[in-house]
Amino acid sequence: MNNLKKYLEVSPEVQEALAANKPVVALESTIISHGMPYPQNVETALKVEQIIRDNGAVPATVAIIGGKLRAGLSKDEIDYLGKKGLSVTKASRRDLAVLAARGEDGATTVAATMIVAALAGISVFATGGIGGVHRGAETTMDISADLDELAMTPVMVVCAGAKSILDIGLTMEYLETKGVSVLGYQTEELPAFYTRKSGFKVDYRIDTPTELAKIFQAKEDLNMKGGMLVTNPIPEEFAMDHDYISKSIEDACEEAEKLGIKGKETTPFLLDKIQKITGGKSLEANIQLVFNNAALGAKIAAELSKLK
Numbered sequence: 001m002n003n004l005k006k007y008l009e010v011s012p013e014v015q016e017a018l019a020a021n022k023p024v025v026a027l028e029s030t031i032i033s034h035g036m037p038y039p040q041n042v043e044t045a046l047k048v049e050q051i052i053r054d055n056g057a058v059p060a061t062v063a064i065i066g067g068k069l070r071a072g073l074s075k076d077e078i079d080y081l082g083k084k085g086l087s088v089t090k091a092s093r094r095d096l097a098v099l100a101a102r103g104e105d106g107a108t109t110v111a112a113t114m115i116v117a118a119l120a121g122i123s124v125f126a127t128g129g130i131g132g133v134h135r136g137a138e139t140t141m142d143i144s145a146d147l148d149e150l151a152m153t154p155v156m157v158v159c160a161g162a163k164s165i166l167d168i169g170l171t172m173e174y175l176e177t178k179g180v181s182v183l184g185y186q187t188e189e190l191p192a193f194y195t196r197k198s199g200f201k202v203d204y205r206i207d208t209p210t211e212l213a214k215i216f217q218a219k220e221d222l223n224m225k226g227g228m229l230v231t232n233p234i235p236e237e238f239a240m241d242h243d244y245i246s247k248s249i250e251d252a253c254e255e256a257e258k259l260g261i262k263g264k265e266t267t268p269f270l271l272d273k274i275q276k277i278t279g280g281k282s283l284e285a286n287i288q289l290v291f292n293n294a295a296l297g298a299k300i301a302a303e304l305s306k307l308k
């Protein structure tokens with residue numbers, strides 16, 4: 001465990017907050033490098049950090065820089081990842097050790113961000129969307145490593161539900177099999193990222209950050225491994241029209257199929273395609289839902305510190 005110091009670097013601000021049991025919220029960096037275009041990606045990442053501060057918590061954006069697993073980045077580092085975009089390695093669980101040993105950079109996915117957050121001692125992580133079971137996974141086996149990470153690593157992940165680039169039904173089944181609780185914040189229905197409704201139910205509706213924190217703490221006290229998923233619907237005023245976004249996603253999926261896009265390229269390809277098809281409307285929705293999740297993440301983290 002001593003050698004961990006060689007690879008893990010927690011910023012002084014985040015370290016101090018954790019030592020004083022102050023609320024900290026982890027943030028991922030794949031969303032910066034692979035999920036949004038420059039410069040909106042950097043603007044969003046910085047604004048998300050500000051929202052977390054405004055809600056009384058300390059942000060810890062996670063990435064791998066020069067082989068170091070970092071929690072807490074400077075503005076310049078966020079800008080660097082945003083400008084480098086797709087040329088930064090998209091780093092999930094399988095990539096961490098390789099990048100660390102080689103001293104390379106990586107933008108962390110939900111799975112990798114959870115790992116670094118847990119190593120640093122951070123319990124809450126806010127993002128936009130998680131990976132899941134892709135459409136056609138019966139034959140492609142394309143199931144994001146994010147789902148198994150949720151089953152393994154003790155971090156509460158706040159997202160806006162599952163978007164229909166995924167097979168939402170299979171994603172829910174997979175999470176059930178893996179024993180991951182899917183909690184709906186002030187909703188019984190699983191949100192579908194750009195829209196507030198998916199046609200699927202969450203496991204439990206939870207109405208307050210206090211109760212979300214209590215549930216996570218109970219899992220910890222019971223010595224159960226793994227994380228939890230909080231699904232937070234996009235605010236009504238920013239939600240997209242269901243038929244319009246469904247058609248755009250269909251078109252993007254068809255294009256990916258035609259071009260033979262596979263593996264880790266799939267999610268970034270589809271996100272980019274949808275942004276282009278919708279002329280930036282989906283990007284605006286995406287940005288707003290991340291802001292909304294950051295605020296909720298900060299509130300949960302604040303409640304969790306009170307329980308510890």
Ligand code: PSU
Nearest residue numbers: 030031035109110129131144145264267
């Ligand atoms: N969904 C989004 N935006 C994103 C991602 C997913 O709406 O940026 C990113 C996240 O980092 C997530 C990753 O962890 O894609 C999942 O990729 P894959 O399906 O290859 O595991």
Ligand code: MN
Nearest residue numbers: 142143144263
């Ligand atoms: Mn995949």
